[in-house]
Amino acid sequence: MLDLPTRISDSLLELIHAQRFLAHLVIDDSQQLTQAGGHLAHYGLDDLQAGCLASDQIPFLEGLLPLAETPFLIRSMEMPSGRVADIHFFADDGTVWVLLLDVTAEYEEARLVQQKAYDMTLLSQREARLIAQLESANQELTRAHGELAASREALLRTHDRLQQELRDAERYVRAVLPAPLAEPMAVDWRFVPSTELGGDSFGYHWIDAEHFALYLIDVCGHGVGAALLSVAVGNTLRSEALPRTDFLNPGEVLTALNQAYQMERHGELFSTVWYGVYHRASGRLRYASAGHPPALLVSGSGEAQPLPSSGPCIGISPAARYQEQQCSLPSPARLFVFSDGAYEIHRPDGSLLDYSDFSEILALPGRDGQSELDRLLEWARETHGDSVLEDDFTIVRMTV
Amino acid sequence: MLQKKICLLGAFGVGKTSLVRRFVDTIFSDAYLTTVGVKIDKKTLAIGSEQMALILWDIAGEDAVSAVRVSYLRGAAGYLLVIDGTRPETLDTAVSIQARVDAEVGSVPFVALLNKADLEEDWTLAPERIAALEAAGWNFRRTSAKTGVGVEETFQELAARLAP
Numbered sequence: 048m049l050d051l052p053t054r055i056s057d058s059l060l061e062l063i064h065a066q067r068f069l070a071h072l073v074i075d076d077s078q079q080l081t082q083a084g085g086h087l088a089h090y091g092l093d094d095l096q097a098g099c100l101a102s103d104q105i106p107f108l109e110g111l112l113p114l115a116e117t118p119f120l121i122r123s124m125e126m127p128s129g130r131v132a133d134i135h136f137f138a139d140d141g142t143v144w145v146l147l148l149d150v151t152a153e154y155e156e157a158r159l160v161q162q163k164a165y166d167m168t169l170l171s172q173r174e175a176r177l178i179a180q181l182e183s184a185n186q187e188l189t190r191a192h193g194e195l196a197a198s199r200e201a202l203l204r205t206h207d208r209l210q211q212e213l214r215d216a217e218r219y220v221r222a223v224l225p226a227p228l229a230e231p232m233a234v235d236w237r238f239v240p241s242t243e244l245g246g247d248s249f250g251y252h253w254i255d256a257e258h259f260a261l262y263l264i265d266v267c268g269h270g271v272g273a274a275l276l277s278v279a280v281g282n283t284l285r286s287e288a289l290p291r292t293d294f295l296n297p298g299e300v301l302t303a304l305n306q307a308y309q310m311e312r313h314g315e316l317f318s319t320v321w322y323g324v325y326h327r328a329s330g331r332l333r334y335a336s337a338g339h340p341p342a343l344l345v346s347g348s349g350e351a352q353p354l355p356s357s358g359p360c361i362g363i364s365p366a367a368r369y370q371e372q373q374c375s376l377p378s379p380a381r382l383f384v385f386s387d388g389a390y391e392i393h394r395p396d397g398s399l400l401d402y403s404d405f406s407e408i409l410a411l412p413g414r415d416g417q418s419e420l421d422r423l424l425e426w427a428r429e430t431h432g433d434s435v436l437e438d439d440f441t442i443v444r445m446t447v
Numbered sequence: 448m449l450q451k452k453i454c455l456l457g458a459f460g461v462g463k464t465s466l467v468r469r470f471v472d473t474i475f476s477d478a479y480l481t482t483v484g485v486k487i488d489k490k491t492l493a494i495g496s497e498q499m500a501l502i503l504w505d506i507a508g509e510d511a512v513s514a515v516r517v518s519y520l521r522g523a524a525g526y527l528l529v530i531d532g533t534r535p536e537t538l539d540t541a542v543s544i545q546a547r548v549d550a551e552v553g554s555v556p557f558v559a560l561l562n563k564a565d566l567e568e569d570w571t572l573a574p575e576r577i578a579a580l581e582a583a584g585w586n587f588r589r590t591s592a593k594t595g596v597g598v599e600e601t602f603q604e605l606a607a608r609l610a611p
Contacts (some may be wrong), residue, residue: 102450107487109502110452110522121519123484123507131484158483165459165481165510172534176571 068130068149074101076141078112090147091127107134108145114138123154213271217244220274223281225250231327232259233446237420238439245439246273246318247386248281254294259325260284263443265339265386266318267360276316280308280361284322297322297335301358301369305337310362317362321384330378330447335371337361340387343406347379351410353402382445383409388438389423395432420444448491450500451609453602454520456548457529458540459508462562465592466529467505470602475593482507485519492603494610501606509540517544517551524609525556527601532561532570532589542580557586558605564591 051059063069070085070092080101087093095104102108107124117138123131126147131154135146217240228234234251246266254260264280266273287294289303300322310317321342323334334342336356344352358369376382390405408426420442428434455463464482468474471490488503504523509515520526528545531537541559548555559580561572567589577587588604590597 106450106489106500106502107485107504109450110524112522115521116518119518121485122516125484125486154483158481161483162481166479168510169460169479172536176533 063148068147070147072101072105072145072147074108074112074143074145076113078102078108080104081142085147086149089128089149090130090132092147111136112143114143123150123157213244216271216274220244220248220278223250223278223285224248225252232325234261234443235418235420235446236441236443237424238441239424239436240439241269241388241436244271244274245269245441246277247388247439247441248274248277249384249441249443250281250285251443251445252285254287254324257326257328258295259327260294260322261325261382261384261443261445262320262322263339263384263386263441264318264320265388265439265441266316268316269439272314273316276308276313276318280304280318280320283307295324295333296371297324297333298369298371301335301337301361302367305359305361305367305369306365308362309365313362317360319387320361321356323382323384325376325382325445325447330376331373332376332382333371333373335369337367337369340385340390340402342385343383343409344374344376345381345383345410346377349410349412351406353406376447378447380447381409382447383442384445385442386439388436389427389440389442391438392427392431393437394430400430448498448500449611450502451524451606452502452504452522453605454504454506454523454526455529456506456515456520456526456541456544457508458531458534458537459510461508461529461531461534461537462592463508463527463529464505466527466560466562466590466598467503469592469595469598471503473595475595477593490602492606494606497610499606499610501602509544514547515544517547520548520552520555523552523555525558525605527605528557528559529562530559530572532563532572533566535571535573538572538576556605556608558601559585559587560590560597560601561587562590562592564589564596565593 068086068089070087070090072080073082075081078101080095080097080099082097083095087095092105114136117136119136121134124134125131130149131151132147133150137144224238227236236249238247240247246269247264249263251259251261262284264277266277283289283304289300289307292303293299301320304320319339320337321334321339323332325332334354334356335358337358338360341353341356344354354372354374356372359367390400390402392400408423423442424440427436427440455467457463459481460479465475467488471488482505484507486505488505489500490503491498491500504519506515506519528541530541545557581587588597588601590601592598
């Protein structure tokens, strides 16, 4: 301790008293307030009553007395007046002295510094959390990207495998198509599915030495399901596999075919079929149609004659019956049987070709040095404005 | 009237002052104003047929350079240990304070408040950490000084535990 002369220590006390608004409380060992003095009003403590329980009048004393240690200091306590005081506790011979010294100015200064420091710390903590969240999100995205890449690889492998299977299936569909014939009648064809697998199929064969069957099937839609059904129908006709059916009789053939291929048992698919039987010796053609576009007969003089036919599509109604038609094929003549995809072609302006446009083209005489059917296919593609047609393009030509 | 001293302790910025303002004055402000030193408030509650005055010590929060003076807890009947659910480091501070209170003052009843429940979607506290502390005897309550969720109930519950 400083050994100051009494005059100096008294002056120092007066200075503290004046500048620090010194106030004091004295509490006895029964926790009664016995004295109170100094700048009590400065702290909002001017209504204190001696002889009463101190903690009832001064809430911050609750629980602190008797003192566990002395001296004891509570820094920067906000007082009822709003001023801020350091509270000093001293035990002295059975009593406790409580001294209040105003530190409001220091408190304000410390509060400003602390506010800035805490604001900065909270901001940097928030920034760190956001960075951690971003890094976590980035890791998650990287992981997801890896998984997507793996999925894409797997999808590509599956796609490649399916493409290969489709190509195999297309090869099979083409393999069961008959080769063109040169004699005794020339038969040629063009078959261009709109996708790898189309719903069109066709065939022709000799039923006996005199009768030649020719047929074309167009199953609704494209793809594997339509191709499977089309090939199945074609095989049925090729192998004449309809029981109790005279394959020389087109009406009977289509009636039996319709009963065998009802759509509820064939993937909800229906089809159009044209079936004709040519008798070579007489030049007669018997034919019937199940919802199929009329075949076109072009005489040697270039006259085009649609062959009328009627009958519902195969697969829709089990009660359907088909009537055969007959006509004579005068030699020389060309008979064209085709699917609707051969002529229902959209032009670039959106308009649609129709049957008569197509029949006019078919009636044109063939040019030297170019196959008529190749020319026809080229015309279809040029008219559409794209080498890939919207629908299956299938046409069979028999020349007598 | 029965008086009980209750201290609010925790890291800075966890919402101790806001909880007192919500409980005593039923108000809330989004502006963050730091606490220096100690601020005393008083609120009287009815516990059954008795009145109890809670003397609330809102003590400046702990930071990296200044520790809470646990000697201020002398004479406290209980304390509230406040944690900011959006700042996991404030749970570490709470654990440290509780250990020091136990060592320097002795066993004092407390409730741990997971505050800022209005921002619960932004909470980053590990559930297993909370479960471990609960297993160690900690009593957690979810509170929001902003919405008032859990505040009155927590003070009432603590006061009821302190009633003779």
